Amino acid sequence: MPAETAVPETPAIPPLAAGAGGAQAPRRLRSRKCRFCRMNFPPDYKDVSTLQKLCTGQGKMYSRKRAGNCAYHQRLFTTAVKQARILALLSYTG
Numbered sequence: 001m002p003a004e005t006a007v008p009e010t011p012a013i014p015p016l017a018a019g020a021g022g023a024q025a026p027r028r029l030r031s032r033k034c035r036f037c038r039m040n041f042p043p044d045y046k047d048v049s050t051l052q053k054l055c056t057g058q059g060k061m062y063s064r065k066r067a068g069n070c071a072y073h074q075r076l077f078t079t080a081v082k083q084a085r086i087l088a089l090l091s092y093t094g
């Protein structure tokens with residue numbers, strides 16, 4: 001009877017994270033429409049929760065590309081944020 005050699009089991013090494021050019025999970029297709037176009041409702045200075053979603057924690061507005069707004073609604077959005085800041089509904093800084 002051969003003596004059993006105790007080989008410590010090495011934990012399975014997870015495969016390296018897929019880098020550039022590697023296999024990646026397919027991107028979920030998102031609607032290309034701007035959120036205000038989808039809601040069919042323009043940005044409103046009183047709708048603070050929606051405006052906050054499109055601002056950073058520091059109070060900066062996200063760019064059109066980042067927020068996914070169309071040009072028309074981004075213009076209305078900036079106006080709404082500025083109005084909300086004047087009325088102290090939103091902060092100028094974090």
Ligand SMILES: [Zn+2]
Nearest residue numbers: 034037070073
């Ligand atoms: Zn839009």
